[in-house]
Amino acid sequence: MCGICGVVYADGDRPIDPGLIEIMTATITHRGPDQQGIYRQNNVGLGSRRLSIIDLDGGQQPIHNEDKSIWVVFNGELYNYRELTHSLKRRGHKFYTATDTEVLVHAYEEFGDEFLEYLNGMYAFALWDERQQRIIVARDRMGIKPLYYTRHDNALIFGSELKTLLAYPGVSRSVDLVALNEYLSFEYIPTPRSIFQNIHKLPPGHALSYREGKLDLWQYWDINLGRSENLQAKPIQDYEQELLEVLTEAVSKEMVSDVPVGVLLSGGLDSSSIAAIMAKIAPESVKSFSIRFDDPSFDESNYARLVADYLKTEHHELTLTPKLTLELVPQLAKFLDEPLGDSSIIPTFLLSQFTRHHVKVALGGDGGDELFAGYSTLQAHRLVEYYEMLLPGMIRHRLIPWMVDRLPVSFDNISLDFKVRRFIAGRGIPIMMRHHQWLGSFTTAQKRQLLQPWTQLLEKDTYHVAFEHQRNSQAQEALNQLLYCDLKLYLEGDILTKVDRASMANSLEVRVPFLNHTLVEYAAKLPHRVKLRGLTSKYILRRAMRQHLPPEILKRGKKGFNMPVAKWLTSDLRPLVEDMLSRDRLQREGFFNADYVQQLLSQHLNGQADHRKLLWTLLVFELWYEHWGMN
Numbered sequence: 001m002c003g004i005c006g007v008v009y010a011d012g013d014r015p016i017d018p019g020l021i022e023i024m025t026a027t028i029t030h031r032g033p034d035q036q037g038i039y040r041q042n043n044v045g046l047g048s049r050r051l052s053i054i055d056l057d058g059g060q061q062p063i064h065n066e067d068k069s070i071w072v073v074f075n076g077e078l079y080n081y082r083e084l085t086h087s088l089k090r091r092g093h094k095f096y097t098a099t100d101t102e103v104l105v106h107a108y109e110e111f112g113d114e115f116l117e118y119l120n121g122m123y124a125f126a127l128w129d130e131r132q133q134r135i136i137v138a139r140d141r142m143g144i145k146p147l148y149y150t151r152h153d154n155a156l157i158f159g160s161e162l163k164t165l166l167a168y169p170g171v172s173r174s175v176d177l178v179a180l181n182e183y184l185s186f187e188y189i190p191t192p193r194s195i196f197q198n199i200h201k202l203p204p205g206h207a208l209s210y211r212e213g214k215l216d217l218w219q220y221w222d223i224n225l226g227r228s229e230n231l232q233a234k235p236i237q238d239y240e241q242e243l244l245e246v247l248t249e250a251v252s253k254e255m256v257s258d259v260p261v262g263v264l265l266s267g268g269l270d271s272s273s274i275a276a277i278m279a280k281i282a283p284e285s286v287k288s289f290s291i292r293f294d295d296p297s298f299d300e301s302n303y304a305r306l307v308a309d310y311l312k313t314e315h316h317e318l319t320l321t322p323k324l325t326l327e328l329v330p331q332l333a334k335f336l337d338e339p340l341g342d343s344s345i346i347p348t349f350l351l352s353q354f355t356r357h358h359v360k361v362a363l364g365g366d367g368g369d370e371l372f373a374g375y376s377t378l379q380a381h382r383l384v385e386y387y388e389m390l391l392p393g394m395i396r397h398r399l400i401p402w403m404v405d406r407l408p409v410s411f412d413n414i415s416l417d418f419k420v421r422r423f424i425a426g427r428g429i430p431i432m433m434r435h436h437q438w439l440g441s442f443t444t445a446q447k448r449q450l451l452q453p454w455t456q457l458l459e460k461d462t463y464h465v466a467f468e469h470q471r472n473s474q475a476q477e478a479l480n481q482l483l484y485c486d487l488k489l490y491l492e493g494d495i496l497t498k499v500d501r502a503s504m505a506n507s508l509e510v511r512v513p514f515l516n517h518t519l520v521e522y523a524a525k526l527p528h529r530v531k532l533r534g535l536t537s538k539y540i541l542r543r544a545m546r547q548h549l550p551p552e553i554l555k556r557g558k559k560g561f562n563m564p565v566a567k568w569l570t571s572d573l574r575p576l577v578e579d580m581l582s583r584d585r586l587q588r589e590g591f592f593n594a595d596y597v598q599q600l601l602s603q604h605l606n607g608q609a610d611h612r613k614l615l616w617t618l619l620v621f622e623l624w625y626e627h628w629g630m631n
Contacts, residue, residue, distance in 0.1 A: 002050045002061065003031030003504070004073040005159035006126050007168065008135050009043040010213030014154075016045035020168070025049055027163045030335070031075070031504045037061040039071050044128055044135070048073040051360070051507055065105040066094050069130045074101040075160050076123030076145045077511065079253035084118060101125075108136075116207060116220045120253065120517060124160060124202070134211040141221045142367070142515045143191070143204030143492035146500055150199045156210040161501075162337040165199055166628070172197055173629060177455050180591065180621075181462055184442040184450070187341035187617055188493040190465045195338045195624075204492055221517070225484050226474035228525050239530055240544040242522070247544070250516035251277040254363060262287040262359040263313070264351060264510065267303025269538060269545070269553060270365030270374070274513055276548040278363065279311040288313040289355040289362065291320050291347055295564045303553060310550050318354040320347060325563070326572045332620060333627035335505035341441060341617035342494050343563040349502040356508040366495050367514030369558065370486040371523040372538040373531035376558050377438045378482060381431060432466050435482055439490060441617040449596045465489070479528045566612035570605055577601065577615060580622040589625065592618070 005024040007016060021038050025047035029036075032049030039046040039062040048061035062071045078084070081100035084107060089095065093106040100121075107115035108127055113136070122144035127136045137158055139147045149158040150165055157168050165171055179193040191201040202208060205221035251274060255261050263275045265288040278286045288308050292301035301317060308315035325346050332345070355362050369375050429437070437443055442450060444462060466485055473484035496512075503510040513519065526540060533539035542554050569577055579585075581601060586594040597618065603609040 002048050002073070002075045003028030003160040003164075004046070004048050004075045004124065004126060005164040006044070006046040006073065006135070007155055007157050008045075008128075008210055009155045011154065012043050012133060012212070014043050016040050016043065021045040021047040024159060024164050024167045027167050028160055030507060031160060033507050035060055037073070039073070039128070041130070046071060046073045046126060046128060051509060061101060063097065063099065063101045063105060065109055070105045070108060070127065071130070072101060072104045072125055072127045074104060074123060074125040076121055076125070076140065077254075077509070078103055078119055078121040078123065079256060079516065080118075080120040082256075113207070113209075122511065122515070126158060132211065134209055136207055136209050137202065138207035138220075139202045139204055141205045141517045142487070142496070142520065144496055144500070144512060144515060146497065147202040148194060148199055149202060149208070151215065152198070154213065156215065162194060162196070162199065163628075166337070171199070175591075175625075175629060178461055180455065181447065181451070182465065183339055183341070183621065184447055184617060185444075185462045186436060186440045186489070186493065187613075188490075188497060189338060190489050190493050195629075204488075222472075223484065223487060223520060223524050224474050225480040225524050226476065228527050229475065229477055229480065231525060231527070233527055236530065236540075236543065239526060239540050243526075243540055243544040246519050246522045247273065247513070248277050248280070250513040250519040251363070252281055253516060254511045254513045255281060257361050259360045260287065260358075261511075262289055262355060262362040264288075264355065264362050264364045265290045265304045265307060265313070265315075266365070267300045267305075267307055267553070267556075268365065268558070269541060269549075269556060270368030270514065272303075272307045272365075272549050272553050273368070273541065273545050274363050274365050275307060275311055275313060276545060277513075279313060280548070284312050286311065286313040287359060288315045289318075289351060289358070290315070291318045291351050291354070293320055293347075293564070294322065295567070298562055298564055303556065306550055307553060316354070316358060318351065320350060322568075322572055324350065326568065329573065330576060330623065333623045335501055336620075336624060337628055338497075339621045339624040340494065340497060340501075341613075341620050342498050343565045343616055345498045345502055346563055348498055349505060352503040352506040352508045352510070356506045360507075361509045361511065362503075363511050363513060364499065365514065366499060366512045367491065367520075368538065368541065370483060370491045371514060371520065371531075372541045373479065373483060373528065374538045374558050375439075375486070376537070377435055378479065378532055379535045379537060380438065381435070381478075381482070431478055431482070432470050432485065433463050435485070436463060436466055436489070441613045446614070450592055452590060452593060455591055477528060479532060483528070483531075565616050566604075566610055569612065569615055570607075573619075574605070577619050580619055580626075581615070585622070 025036055028049050032051045035050040037048040037060055046062050050061055062073050064071045078100040081103045084103045088106045091110060095102055107118055116138055123140045124145040124147035125138055146160055148162050148165055152171050157165050159165050174197045176193055176197045179189045179195050183189050189195055191203050194201055206219050208215055208217045263278055265271050265275050275288055290301055290304035293299040328346055469485045469488045470481045473481045475481050475484060499510050530540040546554055581597050583594040586592050586597055600611045600614055604611040604615060
């Protein structure tokens with residue numbers, strides 16, 4: 001696991017400044033504290049920071065081929081590198097290391113651009129072909145590892161994090177107003193945009209090449225959920241046996257390491273399933289890690305302990321005190337160089353920090369919800385259908401809204417009034433827009449009050465990216481379209497970004513077996529009725545794991561990894577939020593209507609309304625803007 005960066009000038013005679021790559025590479029030292037490596041030749045400079053996982057002594061990057069005509073810097077892991085190494089050696093290639101990274105240069109020599117199709121792993125890398133004077137930059141199929149790029153100063157500039165590109169002189173820090181608009185709704189910035197104008201994220205399953213100033217972008221892989229809609233159904237027992245086998249294979253691949261591997265165990269079905277498979281592969285040698293909250297409405301540590309005892313793991317638990325968590329909030333922007341309004345980044349960071357004291361690599365359960373329909377929003381879409389069909393219009397339009405307005409406000413985790421208010425707010429709008437309003441923060445109507453006139457964009461701009469993914473999904477059924485969009489938007493833009501930044505800020509490698517592409521491709525062929533059966537989410541995964549987990553875990557619903565933000569805003573966080581959202585600050589920056597923000601803050605502080613998501617989204621943006629946007 002590493003961080004990478006690089007610069008390629010279009011002019012082949014323009015030399016790279018010797019100190020430039022050093023400065024860019026230094027911005028991502030946290031991603032790879034073990035080693036630094038730099039390649040510089042004429043108009044090309046590549047940088048790498050390495051976290052040693054495989055071939056600890058011999059895997060120094062950049063890595064090259066036999067005649068040093070091809071060089072690569074690599075962030076990630078290739079889980080099938082041993083098989084590829086064996087195959088490439090039989091074809092005559094000579095390896096000088098035992099690292100997975102070296103596979104890339106020889107596979108490119110052997111297969112050309114098609115070498116991407118042979119890779120099983122999580123990665124972002126840059127490969128320089130000196131003979132062709134061409135660089136290839138690629139990102140893994142699911143977007144587990146990040147990659148940013150821009151064209152500036154007649155060059156291609158790229159890196160694992162935004163801060164790397166900002167280290168290049170003259171790269172603009174002008175806020176992309178479309179990205180700001182999207183952030184306020186989604187709580188993250190969907191690919192390919194970034195928060196800054198003209199800096200892009202390379203989409204998952206894509207690669208680009210750059211040669212003599214010409215950039216070509218292509219997609220080498222995509223998931224196709226439409227295939228499941230035309231396949232003949234099998235007996236449910238066949239599906240559960242196949243899923244268990246494919247999941248076991250994925251976990252086994254991702255346990256390959258030259259250092260100890262642990263598991264992040266929340267006590268939910270997904271992480272518990274990963275832990276159960278690990279315990280099956282390596283009995284009584286699995287180290288598990290979880291956290292405990294003081295607030296009982298947010299705490300699920302008892303489920304994690306239940307699983308740990310059941311599987312006989314070596315369990316480690318961190319208690320999150322308000323002091324420990326709140327001290328981190330003002331520091332968010334230091335490792336988040338793009339605003340991310342998901343408050344669960346705080347426990348994810350602290351859990352990663354805690355886990356890193358014991359192991360260098362940990363497996364997580366991310367991806368299970370998107371593959372197997374685990375989110376409660378999917379159940380809610382079905383409830384909306386019943387709601388519209390069974391209740392008379394007078395009750396739907398007048399009585400229930402009147403009752404909802406009179407519900408007492410609660411700041412507990414996913415409280416009843418919180419769920420009911422968001423459910424009612426999603427009625428009467430297209431399913432794709434409703435889905436993201438339920439998951440996200442500001443609605444279109446709220447943004448009209450929030451944004452200053454000069455920042456407001458057309459309404460269609462906000463959800464255009466969701467409708468585009470819906471059109472590209474190759475699926476006809478609404479549930480499959482939603483699952484495809486969750487994989488392309490919420491998973492990649494929020495969940496994977498959160499896990500990558502939080503873990504790599506602590507030099508911890510987190511692997512996600514559910515997103516191994518062999519498992520993803522298998523799940524794509526499953527009919528959605530075995531994923532969401534009635535109102536039972538992840539039905540087939542529950543069936544597959546019923547002999548391997550306690551019944552209490554198999555029966556659990558989705559809870560999420562949330563924080564008591566609503567309460568904090570009225571207590572410990574109040575001085576910070578009042579400062580960061582002050583009238584003077586907002587008027588000086590000019591993005592937001594200060595009167596509207598003060599209204600939101602006043603209503604929340606007085607207990608009149610629960611604006612936790614809106615205020616947290618704004619707070620994170622202001623913390624980010626102060627650290628990155630104003631420099």
